[in-house]
Amino acid sequence: MSLRLHNITAATKYRANHIDTIEPPDLEVHFAENTFGIDEMRKRLPKEVFQGMVNCITKSSPIATHHAEIVALTMKEWALERGATHFVHWFQPLTGKTAGKHDSFINPTVVGKAIASLRGRDLIQGEPDASSFPSGGLRATHEARGYTIWDPSSPAFLVENENGSYLAIPTCFVSWTGEALDHKTPLLRSIDALDRQARRVLRLLGEHVERVQTTVGAEQEYFLIDEEYFYRRADLVNTGRTLLGAAPPKGQQLDDHYFGEIPSRILACMLATEKELYRLGIPVKTRHNEVAPSQYEVAPVFETSGIASDHQQLMMIIMKRIARKHGLVALLHEKPFADLNGSGKHINWSIATDKGKNLLDPGEAPHENLPFLVFCSAVIRAVYRHQDLLRISVCSASNDHRLGANEAPPAILSVFLGTQLYDLYQKLITGDVLSTAKDTDLFLGVSMLPLIPKHAGDRNRTSPFAFTGNKFEFRAVGSDQSLAFPNVVLNASVAESLRDFANSLRNRLRDKDDKGPDSLKDVVLEMVAEIARECKDILFEGDNYAEEWHQEAERRGLLNLRTTVDALGHLTSEKNTQLFESFGILSSSELHARYEVALEQYEMTVDIEARTLENLVRTQVLPAGFSYLNELTQTAAQTKGIGLHVKESVVPVVKTLNDTLSELVSAVDELTKLLNMHQESLAAEAMHKKDMIIPAMDKVREAADKLEGLVPEKMWPLPNYDEILFVH
Numbered sequence: 001m002s003l004r005l006h007n008i009t010a011a012t013k014y015r016a017n018h019i020d021t022i023e024p025p026d027l028e029v030h031f032a033e034n035t036f037g038i039d040e041m042r043k044r045l046p047k048e049v050f051q052g053m054v055n056c057i058t059k060s061s062p063i064a065t066h067h068a069e070i071v072a073l074t075m076k077e078w079a080l081e082r083g084a085t086h087f088v089h090w091f092q093p094l095t096g097k098t099a100g101k102h103d104s105f106i107n108p109t110v111v112g113k114a115i116a117s118l119r120g121r122d123l124i125q126g127e128p129d130a131s132s133f134p135s136g137g138l139r140a141t142h143e144a145r146g147y148t149i150w151d152p153s154s155p156a157f158l159v160e161n162e163n164g165s166y167l168a169i170p171t172c173f174v175s176w177t178g179e180a181l182d183h184k185t186p187l188l189r190s191i192d193a194l195d196r197q198a199r200r201v202l203r204l205l206g207e208h209v210e211r212v213q214t215t216v217g218a219e220q221e222y223f224l225i226d227e228e229y230f231y232r233r234a235d236l237v238n239t240g241r242t243l244l245g246a247a248p249p250k251g252q253q254l255d256d257h258y259f260g261e262i263p264s265r266i267l268a269c270m271l272a273t274e275k276e277l278y279r280l281g282i283p284v285k286t287r288h289n290e291v292a293p294s295q296y297e298v299a300p301v302f303e304t305s306g307i308a309s310d311h312q313q314l315m316m317i318i319m320k321r322i323a324r325k326h327g328l329v330a331l332l333h334e335k336p337f338a339d340l341n342g343s344g345k346h347i348n349w350s351i352a353t354d355k356g357k358n359l360l361d362p363g364e365a366p367h368e369n370l371p372f373l374v375f376c377s378a379v380i381r382a383v384y385r386h387q388d389l390l391r392i393s394v395c396s397a398s399n400d401h402r403l404g405a406n407e408a409p410p411a412i413l414s415v416f417l418g419t420q421l422y423d424l425y426q427k428l429i430t431g432d433v434l435s436t437a438k439d440t441d442l443f444l445g446v447s448m449l450p451l452i453p454k455h456a457g458d459r460n461r462t463s464p465f466a467f468t469g470n471k472f473e474f475r476a477v478g479s480d481q482s483l484a485f486p487n488v489v490l491n492a493s494v495a496e497s498l499r500d501f502a503n504s505l506r507n508r509l510r511d512k513d514d515k516g517p518d519s520l521k522d523v524v525l526e527m528v529a530e531i532a533r534e535c536k537d538i539l540f541e542g543d544n545y546a547e548e549w550h551q552e553a554e555r556r557g558l559l560n561l562r563t564t565v566d567a568l569g570h571l572t573s574e575k576n577t578q579l580f581e582s583f584g585i586l587s588s589s590e591l592h593a594r595y596e597v598a599l600e601q602y603e604m605t606v607d608i609e610a611r612t613l614e615n616l617v618r619t620q621v622l623p624a625g626f627s628y629l630n631e632l633t634q635t636a637a638q639t640k641g642i643g644l645h646v647k648e649s650v651v652p653v654v655k656t657l658n659d660t661l662s663e664l665v666s667a668v669d670e671l672t673k674l675l676n677m678h679q680e681s682l683a684a685e686a687m688h689k690k691d692m693i694i695p696a697m698d699k700v701r702e703a704a705d706k707l708e709g710l711v712p713e714k715m716w717p718l719p720n721y722d723e724i725l726f727v728h
């Protein structure tokens, strides 16, 4: 049997019961059983220590060192009971992935035995070598010392393996000089910044709360494909995406995959994944087929943003790990397949008080809901002022394939409000009397069916930043991305608007003689109207994919930073440095480091892709083409030998093949030539990748994909799109 046929047979014969049987989980019993969370702490910690931890988690109060000792001891006991032998300070370096060094609990005794221990200071602080992580110039290679610092707000968890398990302790990662080398530290700083400013605003509005948190629920898109195909394609293995591959006749045209029946092998994998996620306390809620064949989505219920961000990282790891147990590979790349939808991540984002009030819930009458109007306006102003930062927070070589490509929002930021709120903001802008259109019921023409309340606004799936009822949804995030930096930007920029609002409101109230509630209302509405007028250009209700919008956006002076390279240049501008510095979220050098790392990652990603493509074409694709050419010409020669002449009609076949091969050879030679050119600086290197290498790769792909349509299937060395996408 040919390898090709073998793979198809292997994939289609796969049955979920080849692996251990999946017991349906008892949700309530198993939820969070692999975390050292509130429940476990309540059971095990002395009351006073437990209360200390609760205050730390809910109010961000520091934890006393002698309490940390007790928590460490208890956490170790809990982990040992579950078979853990090691602990890991788990952190999120600037690579956007997670990292950690495993340390055993073992401590030899003088009598030649050993005890298992975890001291308070082992829990609180670790000291990994920081020199091999990207630091963007914050550290030189010889300056190795770095610290990992326990983040008590995120529950420690157990990672299980067939041969044992280990305790993972979420941490921040900083340099010896205290500069953030990770994504977690600025995220926690930004959460605190927003909390402070939000409470100031609320106090002025007459509401006293102890803590304001941002809440985040991320929808995650991904592909699941058979691992046989994955490992037979160096491009998927090296870069996470197919660098060549002709479009299949059936892609996503029929719209028959979205929300369709989930194939049972896939469902088995999803169920097993969800079971593990539940055990880790990750509240996954929805799953469905996405638009492209073999594409799916999973979304947890929202959590506070620090935890949501950790959980998202963990979820991506678990998805990949469990997929392998089912002979599948989870692709989280933003654009694994050309001509099919890529994958993104939607960040649903809101602000809530410790009393559970969602500050972005408009209620029945938003025009009278002052806190809502203030917070909603603060978000609008934040997006308007920091379009560049939001764009930068989602930029990467891989996301460049999606944004603006008619499947994902454009690189232009705008805010969609929905009919009800948009009308309200128009009234604020023009100074009309405020009112809110009443919700109506929908009658479906069948008396038996219940009347359903119609939402105050439709959805707009083309908008990069849409209000969806009681939260905003930032839709331009890449599927493989950490939630941290987009959230840092949101938190920081909204904190700034709230700060400016609080300052101005305080001053205006001070200058007022009348201090009554009506006066407060008048001043707040006046200020909200000012914001609406200042930021009206960012509001857009139409089709964000349409060409007319791009022209209109230009007229409005909105930014359109098409690629990562275009966008990144804005990161360290004076405006942005000032924003992050003023709240102590990122110093100027920490910000600059992020610029360096992101640019370097862009440059290196494209470099790896280009070299993989070059290699794939030279060692697999061209040889296949030449073999076929050889076969054809030999046949021609042999038929001549026995007195037969190759029919006229065959000649063009040979000629097309020959032309395509020569086109491919020229294209790959050009790519090699460009790859061998060296640039003076990192910025020039990135520019070279964008302007020269990527177009050269496109040319190679074009010729290679043409060749794929000419060479017999049995000779083509790579699994094709049809097989990868439809055989499972």
Ligand code: ADP
Residues within 6 Å of the ligand: 215, 216, 217, 218, 219, 286, 299, 300, 301, 302, 303, 348, 349, 350, 351, 358, 468, 470, 471
């Ligand atoms: P869709 O946008 O596809 O309709 P859902 O309605 O299922 O998606 O919700 C998307 C995500 O929004 C979920 O993760 C959900 O928990 C989250 N979400 C709902 N309310 C809030 C909120 N107040 N803050 C943050 N996220 C929220």
Ligand code: MG
Residues within 6 Å of the ligand: 219, 346, 473
């Ligand atoms: Mg959504």
